[in-house]
Amino acid sequence: MKKILLAVLVFAAFTLAACGGGEPAAVVAAIPAEFAGKTNPLGAESAAAGAEIFKNNCTACHGEQGHGDGPAGAALNPAPKNLPELASTVGDDYLFWRVSAGKLGTSMVGWKGILTDEQIWQVVSFIRTLK
Ligand code: HEC
Missing domain, CATH: 1.10.760.10 (Cytochrome c-like domain)
Structure with missing residues (x-):
């Protein structure tokens, strides 16, 4: 159970990082x-x-x-x-x-x-x- 929670947290962290904290350039396509x-x-x-x-x-x-x-x-x-x-x-x-x-x-x-x-x-x- 703990492992799943950890995996979810890690995934969430990566997703947030990929979004670049709301940088406009990350939201729209290149x-x-x-x-x-x-x-x-x-x-x-x-x-x-x-x-x-x-x-x-x-x-x-x-x-x-x-x-x-x-x-x-x-x-x-x-x-x-x-x-x-x-x-x-x-x-x-x-x-x-x-x-x-x-x-x-x-x-x-x-x-x-x-x-x-x-x-x-x-x-x-x-x-x-x-x-
Ligand atoms: C048939 C309906 C329709 C017509 C007519 C239309 N659009 Fe769009 N337009 C859309 C839809 C649907 C999207 C996509 C929205 C999305 O991706 O969230 C869009 C997206 C856009 C975007 C942004 C694309 C993006 O990066 O998300 C712009 C700018 C735009 N339209 C401008 C125009 C202009 C200027 C015209 C007239 C010359 C026009 N549209 C005509 C339906 C239309």
């Missing part, structure tokens, strides 16, 4: 090299165009304020992310990558080819304005 370090070439004013793109393509799942509460998102597993919450922990390169490439195993498709790079950066600017 950004592929072709995206890592990219910065938004557009200014904050591009958020207005991004708002329009977001309304047309993203609110159905993510909700108007990006809180993950859009009507089409309710039945999804995993549910759409709360974008302002995520954005506070990741850089623009992460957001640009996810919107471009999507997320495997979820309903989040890659928007590259549907939206231009410029439009994706506009959406990233808009996500930065969400609270």
Whole structure:
């Protein structure tokens, strides 16, 4: 019995260590090299165009304020992310990558080819304005 308890404790310690004590980098996936370090070439004013793109393509799942509460998102597993919450922990390169490439195993498709790079950066600017 003691051995099992010890094993559980050791496992828990490793799991906690692997989570890095809440370091944001440990929570989100590693950004592929072709995206890592990219910065938004557009200014904050591009958020207005991004708002329009977001309304047309993203609110159905993510909700108007990006809180993950859009009507089409309710039945999804995993549910759409709360974008302002995520954005506070990741850089623009992460957001640009996810919107471009999507997320495997979820309903989040890659928007590259549907939206231009410029439009994706506009959406990233808009996500930065969400609270
Ligand atoms: C069909 C529903 C749907 C649509 C439309 C959609 N998303 Fe998503 N999105 C999701 C789901 C589901 C996830 C995954 C959530 C998770 O992994 O916990 C996600 C994840 C994300 C993520 C974060 C990925 C991560 O690292 O967890 C971002 C950023 C994002 N979406 C932005 C957008 C933007 C911008 C648009 C519009 C261009 C959009 N999404 C359209 C459903 C959608």
